[in-house]
Amino acid sequence: MRTEPRTIINFLSNYFDVVKDLFDIQMKDGLIKTEELKQILTHYESDIENKLIEYKFLKKISDDYEIRPVYFKFLEFILSEFKPLLPETIEKYEHSITALFKKIKEGISKDRNILLQRITDLNNEVRDFTDAVEKNTIRLISETKELKSNVDKIDYREKVRKASFWIDYYIKPLNTILDVSHSQSITNRLLDISQYINIRRLNFDDEMARQQFEKLYTFLVQTNDDLLRQSKILTNELLPLIERIRSESLILTGWIEFLKNPDKSELPFITKTYRKSPQSNNPYHNALEYVEQFLQSNEVYLNESEDAMSEKxxxxxxxxxxxxxxxxxxxxxxxxxxxxxxxxxxxxxxxxxxxxxxxxxxxxxxxxxxxxxxxxxxxxxxxxxxxxxxxxxxxxxx
Amino acid sequence: MDYPRYHRDIVSDLLDGKFVLATDAKFVELKNNADFYGKFFKESFDYYLVIKTEYAFIISEETMETLSRDICIFLGVLCYELDKEGKNFLDEIQYAEFDLEIIDNLFDNSSYTDLIQNNNQLKNSDNRKQFLGTLNRRNIIDRNSDKKFTFTPAYREFMEFAKNFAKGRLQQNSIEEEA
Incomplete structure (x- = not known):
């Protein structure tokens, strides 16, 4: 029997601490060992192993467990903690986007339904691509802030090693994918596509297809802005990482740690403005003044002033x-x-x-x-x- | 009973949430009568008076207060972005004159986008301008014109907070490591 969706959501909310710990383990190791699962359940005194499987949150793989991808992605999203994708994984979108675009061009005057489906597919593919880029940038920014904050007190050599790793394997290749001055970058490919779609959205005969082109064009324009922003972050914040981790400051560590979650952090107390509302020593006259303003019944005429005339x-x-x-x-x-x-x-x-x-x-x-x-x-x-x-x-x- | 000089102004400024700066004549009077005012604010309003070398202010332990959180986010992002630009952020905050345009540029291109966008005081240029007005009224910054300002020594209170925050985090991490 299918479980009521609300029951699953409530279950996740009630046992969020368990869910979060399982997520952290899978994020780190790729899977959850049986003994790790048991340890977490014992720690939180929660006997929910069967429920985790019944609600299809966990999947048994041989002797270990895995959080099902759909839940894992959901948790990544709500926690804003993403597993970094290797740039080659992101690059695959270039092939799929290019192939779909080619098909759209070739089949532009053929079957209308197929054309509409291809436009939708291209839209989805571009969305998946930008999502992947955004997730990677978020993760890379978080890693680099972690290095800058250095609460783990790792020494400078180790910091440089870590920074070089992120730069060589993730930051530089991602920058190449996004770099608009690089002729083979996906960003450039998307610009070509948006130029083509721009013409089609204006002069295509079929109205339905025109609307779809219009939708795709708006999305591509927005995507282009997003990618430019991500590219700027890469160039300004991530590429100069080695230079940036050279200096360390306790104050900056404090700010970076504080900014991770300002709403849940303790704050310095400064006082709110104190409102002074003492009683008036002349309440009768004040009340009279207030009432009198409503007793006036003279008609009021508004003349347009000469100034107002000259403004025109x-x-x-x-x-x-x-x-x-x-x-x-x-x-x-x-x-x-x-x-x-x-x-x-x-x-x-x-x-x-x-x-x-x-x-x-x-x-x-x-x-x-x-x-x-x-x-x-x-x-x-x-x-x-x-x-x-x-x-x-x-x-x-x- | 004789009250100290500037008594009304001292009480009024502090209750308005202002930092009384050492350059202000009221500060000397406040410092000379520290015991009296400490007791006065505690007994009358349950506030604590804090007097440092360069400024004085009162604190309340009211939890609904959001201004100090917004100030910390503002200063935190500002320090981070200045450091990112390769500047010595402490020197900049202590000595430099800031322009609203520079602030806009730093905040609009910051990677703390979500945090900035979700904060009503900081989310756009107009709101930031208003927020700077609040900081000016509280003597945390000194407005030199409509768009330019410098920080007063009151900023040190927040830097001290960041330093203690880091110490707390470092301590917490080493406890977790030992465990």
Missing amino acids: WIFNKDFYLDKLKKDLPEPNFFEWAGKTLRTEYKSVETEKFFSLTTLLFEDDIELEFDTKTDRQVIRTTEMNLRVPKIKVKRHGLS
Whole structure:
């Protein structure tokens, strides 16, 4: 008879300490010996061996046990502790992704259902690939933080040996897989695929397939961002590992250990802001003031202020550019700007003045500017601006 | 009964969770009347007064307090990232002027992404800016402008915490090894 799923989840939760210890052993040794299982069950005084098998958590392999892959992956995920994959295991995705992509291209105008299935499969394969990369990066970061923190007090030589091991067998090869400047990297292959999918999502005849292409394209764009982030971590944090473990600091060890689980760590106590809420010495008047504000029944009208009106001003560049061109040559641009605004609005507002100033950057006018001449003052409504004298002429004409 | 000079300001600052720094005139008065204030805060609020060479503050053993956890995460990530960049993080924190942009850059590219994203005070630039406002109010940093700040000596309290945390962990590990 099939066990009720909720029963299994409750069982895992109730016996989580046992489950976690079994997981740690399998993570370390790849399997769980019978005597190790018995030792853990005795330690926690839990007679649950039969249940572990009945709920298909453990599988007997000869005389030993193994946590079934589906539970093992689940535990890896919730504990964020991953078994590192050798880069060649990750590299296999390059072949599967390339093969699927090739099939999609070849069968693009053949059977629609097969095409849809292939697009879904490619999506899944890319997801599996990015999951594998992410798991490896998480594991590698955790290993390197462990080396940096060095709570096990291993000596420098041993630290360098461990760091070299991680770099040579895991970090460098993973970097090659992700390195966008490497023409054979999977990241580059994914970029090629996303370019192809981008075109198909826009111009493919079948709507259903177009939607699938669209979905895959969005996923690939997101994947590309994720991979770039992972690659950055590899280059900035993991590759310089040997250099980084050279220094050690008790404070840094403390922070790294603390950051592993800040919510469960003891903290330095600093006080919360103390709220002062004494009684008022004049409660009658305070209450009266509060009530009176609701007794006012005068109607309130809101007029739009002049300021608000001026905020709506939109700079009509073409209009002012035409005006300037008509007035060319102009011996003093800022004087012209001030005069133009004054004629139109009776005052020179700073914002309008600055908008007009942008005309100086137009392509078909030419400027002449003498650094030796004195600056002049233009008064706007908000400030006095000291500006140079700029001569403006039409391109090629004086 | 005569109260010490700045009495109201001293009590008000400490109850606001501020660190009173040695550069502040109130600090001398607080230090000279350490026994009185120690007793005052214990009897009135059940708080403990801590006076160190460069700062003073009060502590409460309230467990729901999350600010010190957020400060520790902030400083922990900052020290880790500065070290990653090959800098002497202690020198940087003691002497350098920090810019919000530098902080953003370090936090946005940190491998502690999950921790940062799940912390409301630190998850993005705007929230971090607000958080720095809190640190400024508590005299843990000194804001030199809207975006620039330096750490006050109060940071030492948290470094001391990290050091003790490491010692505890090292001790725990050697006990486990012996067992």
